[in-house]
Structures are given as C-alpha cells and as structure tokens.
Amino acid sequence: SQKIEQNSEALNIQEGKTATLTCNYTNYSPAYLQWYRQDPGRGPVFLLLIRENEKEKRKERLKVTFDTTLKQSLFHITASQPADSATYLCAPSGGSYIPTFGRGTSLIVHP
C-alpha cells in the first residue's frame, strides 16, 4: 500500500536559519508532489506543487525538490522566521491516486 513518511519529531531551529523538511514515499509513483502548511485549529493551506519532471521549484523563501529515484521531496524555508512555525504536510498526487497526506512535521522557529 502507499506509504508517506515525514519526520514525526518537531524540528526546532533558530530564526534566520534554513529549515529542511523531508517527505519520503513508497509503493507508488506520483506525478506531482504538493506541500501544505497547517496552523493549529485551521485547515491546511497549499504552498507549492512540483511535477515529476521538475527537479526544483521556488517561491519566495520556499524551495522544494523532487527526486523520483529516491522517492523523496525536500522542503526548504530559508531565512526562517517565528511566523513560519506551523505543521507542514506533503501530499504526493497525480493520475488515479487518491489524495494522500503525510502526517506532517511540526516546525518551531525560535526568535
């Protein structure tokens, strides 16, 4: 069955540093990979989508990579700020695969 793994432990970093979150998937080959942000008590909010033929995608301070050989996506936030503190979810998708989300990684940025 499809499986998505994200670090379950919270990632604590200092303001200004780069945060890197990992998403690994097994037993399927999604054509897309999406990243979402979720704040406590709220629904997830879409951040970025990367396609299988794109190695890297950027949006402002965010960067996503997609390695279909390793079956892994990395999500980077550069110059992190306390306001970036949230849970980040990855969601491989595409084709006939029904939407499946990882459990998310909590990011805590300390001032």
Place this chain on the structure above:
Amino acid sequence: DAGITQSPRHKVTETGTPVTLRCHQTENHRYMYWYRQDPGHGLRLIHYSYGVKDTDKGEVSDGYSVSRSKTEDFLLTLESATSSQTSVYFCAISESGHQETQYFGPGTRLLVL
C-alpha cells in the same frame, strides 16, 4: 478559505445518533473531499465526489455516507455515531482532479460521547 464553509463548526452528540456535516463551496469546483484528522494519523480521506451524484470511497469510509445533489454542497453523514468518530473533519475542493491543488475549509470539531 477559498469560498468554502463548513457547518456546524462544532458539535457534541451522543453515541448512536445520526449526524450530518455540510460543506458548501462557491468556487464551482468539480471535486469535493471529506477528510478526518486525528493525532497520530494525520489527514485521512473518507469519501470524495467527482461531480453531482458521483461519489467514491476513500481510505476510511466505513460508518460514513455522503451525498452531493448540487455542485456546491457535499454532505457527510454518520448514520449512527460512535466514539471512534470523534475527530476534526475537513472538507476540501479541487478544480478538476486529484492532482490539482486542494483548498480546505475551516473544519468541524465533532465530539461523540
């Protein structure tokens, strides 16, 4: 929240009672989804719809049914609520398919006593 509302936002009910949650969208998106989110499990898909009267099961559909009689409304029904259905329920929409960006509603907190 991209024109998505959920009602009610909070509900407390007793085991064995029927419960219906409503998702309403103003975006005219074709796909609509119901998820539940629980600690340690993340978001899990319950049911989804790919058009009016067209629905299919997700990962955790047992004990739930859905209906979609209009493009804008997607209803989730717990025929006989159980304590294991205590959760936060999110509705989401996407324009034309699973690969598209999903936009989520604010969620409904359901407590089954």
